Ligand code: ADP
């Protein structure tokens with residue numbers, strides 16, 4: 207609908223000789239929002255699909271084709287504003303074969319004037335059978351004179367945005383296509399070897415395909431023109447990937463090569479044996495840390511798969527090698543839990559661990575900073591306060607980021623710069639210049655590998671794909687909230703058996719105040735309903751010390767029921783808790799539900815998760831709850847989530863930049879990926895000029911960003 211309004215407006219504007227040009231700057235800003243800045247940006251803004259405006263269909267045929275789209279042209283025979291059932295503009299047009307009604311529910315006064323009887327109009331839309339015969343509702347249209355030429359190519363439809371209409375985009379792209387200094391980054395010999403068509407030919411074809419072009423191969427992107435674009439894009443990805451790898455290797459880090467006393471003592475002191483998956487991942491980390499260039503590894507593992515201990519063992523290697531390790535968590539609760547647990551493991555082995563969060567008093571903060579700066583603290587655990595400017599590490603060798611997807615881009619950047627600041631900042635790292643810490647990121651939101659590669663230029667991935675033994679799978683039930691009383695009874699029964707219970711309050715995105723209120727109310731309600739139990743409450747607005755006190759009491763089984771907001775979503779580990787109730791589960795995202803549910807099922811007792819919902823449920827909400835009921839597998843759930851939400855939102859990447867791949871797909875374009883990989887190696891070895899030109903064309907400003 208907006209498109210038709212724009213077209214109509216610009217069509218009428220065209221008729222006036224005094225047409226005002228839109229002021230250049232705001233429009234430029236709007237284009238920039240779509241990522242369109244340079245000529246090449248416009249040229250590479252390829253159509254999503256096409257409309258066929260190359261032929262006029264006689265109205266009688268159009269009417270018979272009811273339901274499908276057609277373009278018709280005729281003389282206006284009637285134009286009136288009707289008021290029933292609501293105000294609308296009704297225009298009748300006719301050609302030699304039949305007549306069709308055009309119906310506009312929203313219209314401008316100027317349109318009423320345009321539609322004078324006797325004027326000629328060209329309209330395009332789906333034809334429907336209305337009460338008075340064939341009609342089009344809100345067609346795209348323009349006023350024409352008899353014999354006005356038809357386009358000779360299919361009309362491209364672009365991804366447009368706020369304030370940027372198709373018409374504006376088409377014009378701007380046409381200008382760019384005309385002005386561009388065409389140059390193919392691939393030589394004719396290479397193209398013929400790869401059986402690809404030329405760049406200019408491919409681009410021009412995609413923007414203006416002739417009427418007889420095979421629309422199917424255009425839409426499915428199998429057309430040779432698309433193959434060329436996809437190949438170029440994949441080549442750019444491979445080049446930038448390899449370059450990022452090379453740059454990382456060139457940076458240099460200190461090899462943390464000692465797996466010594468601490469590692470061994472720590473391993474011996476563990477109350478359990480590592481799973482095979484943990485062993486495998488630990489071996490990958492050990493090997494990486496021994497390299498003299500910085501590791502950049504993402505450790506993925508389902509909730510409860512035991513990532514923490516693997517990370518702690520990696521930290522032990524850094525310490526054994528004479529360096530510091532830092533562990534950063536996204537919430538105070540989680541950082542606190544890591545601190546208690548890991549410090550308890552390591553303190554008996556003579557290791558000093560410092561604790562640093564934003565909520566420390568100034569004096570405590572100074573003390574922690576002093577421990578870190580002197581190197582006395584071999585391990586530092588905290589929130590993102592760790593990467594703030596005032597913190598100077600004596601010799602940081604490894605930084606571990608837990609639940610890394612919870613950190614914003616700014617924080618990830620600052621982390622990277624923290625490493626880099628060693629270049630200028632003197633002695634953050636031991637002796638050698640330019641050394642930066644190894645980096646281990648952890649996430650329980652498993653990203654399919656191909657997707658990770660679409661978004662991150664240079665990241666190795668390790669996967670823990672096995673849960674520690676002795677866990678009984680969590681049973682998940684979806685329960686209508688009208689059965690709350692029964693649920694409360696169930697909580698009571700579980701507590702009497704010595705089990706602990708989480709009660710998660712609904713997510714209220716619009717209002718944090720309301721969310722807190724609900725949590726407080728729920729706490730009061732449960733305390734009243736369960737007078738013989740001790741019920742605690744934790745939420746984001748508690749002071750850190752209060753939070754710690756509540757979490758500590760729950761961990762030590764002094765509280766049987768913990769009413770909580772989503773502050774407990776990530777990481778919290780209380781193995782004796784085996785019942786979880788989530789209220790208004792329909793409001794949560796799939797990955798979030800899985801994370802929350804992961805707070806139970808951590809001990810040997812059979813665990814249950816009750817998802818309370820309020821009906822009626824929409825289609826997606828129903829799908830989410832069904833998935834939760836049917837699956838405990840984080841990877842399967844992540845795939846489903848991805849499918850329901852789309853990759854941008856899934857990765858939280860919407861604000862953090864575009865995916866590196868817009869056209870190609872790492873799964874379905876395997877052959878092209880392989881060819882691109884080979885050519886990338888060859889070009890990097892022999893042809894730096896082509897590498898530079900190709901990357902400039904495809905990555906522009908994006909490459910740097912994607913390395914974060
Ligand atoms: P996540 O991967 O979600 O961060 P954690 O590291 O918190 O999981 O581990 C979950 C629980 O499993 C912890 O209580 C931890 O001590 C325990 N755990 C980890 N590895 C093993 C193992 N190999 N055998 C038994 N328990 C383990």
Ligand code: MG
Pocket residue numbers: 513514608777
């Ligand atoms: Mg964890």
